[in-house]
Amino acid sequence: xxxxxxxxxxxxxxxxxxxxxxxxxxxxxxxxxxxxxxxxxxxxxxxxxxxxxxxxxxxxxxxxxxxxxxxxxxxxxxxxxxxxxxxxxxxxxxxxxxxxxxxxxxxxxxxxxxxxxxxxxxxxxxxxxxxxxxxxxxxxxxxxxxxxxxxxxxxxxxxxxxxxxxxxxxx
Numbered sequence: 378x379x380x381x382x383x384x385x386x387x388x389x390x391x392x393x394x395x396x397x398x399x400x401x402x403x404x405x406x407x408x409x410x411x412x413x414x415x416x417x418x419x420x421x422x423x424x425x426x427x428x429x430x431x432x433x434x435x436x437x438x439x440x441x442x443x444x445x446x447x448x449x450x451x452x453x454x455x456x457x458x459x460x461x462x463x464x465x466x467x468x469x470x471x472x473x474x475x476x477x478x479x480x481x482x483x484x485x486x487x488x489x490x491x492x493x494x495x496x497x498x499x500x501x502x503x504x505x506x507x508x509x510x511x512x513x514x515x516x517x518x519x520x521x522x523x524x525x526x527x528x529x530x531x532x533x534x535x536x537x538x539x540x541x542x543x544x545x546x547x548x
């Protein structure tokens with residue numbers, strides 16, 4: 378790849394940083410970590426590889442449409458989105474700026490996912506760590522519901538500032 382090609386890839390990543398997640402519009406698809414790769418083919422076509430947050434994510438088609446529209450608006454004539462499911466997406470792929478944006482939006486960002494190694498099974502019930510309240514930073518919080526406005530969020534409550542808030546589930 379030439380330097381010009383590297384510059385083109387960097388510019389494509391900058392374009393993708395403008396594509397917002399339809400379920401959590403405080404985050405771009407790059408912040409969320411679902412854009413795994415961007416490549417330019419010999420004929421100039423662009424391939425964006427994405428991994429959805431989970432296999433049944435209802436926003437996948439919207440995300441694909443928005444990625445293609447952003448690239449087209451930037452002058453990319455031939456682009457396609459390649460969806461891959463392995464390795465499975467994890468909240469560990471979220472950027473630090475994305476975590477800060479979540480907090481500023483009023484959603485507690487996920488903590489790190491425990492590493493279970495490739496040979497171990499992931500336990501269905503994980504030890505819960507009290508999330509920091511996105512409003513006052515207190516850890517005097519408690520879960521209220523495992524189900525939030527989307528499948529990737531749950532509901533919690535802060536006993537310090539008495540605010541309910543959503544928590545992005547660590548996956």
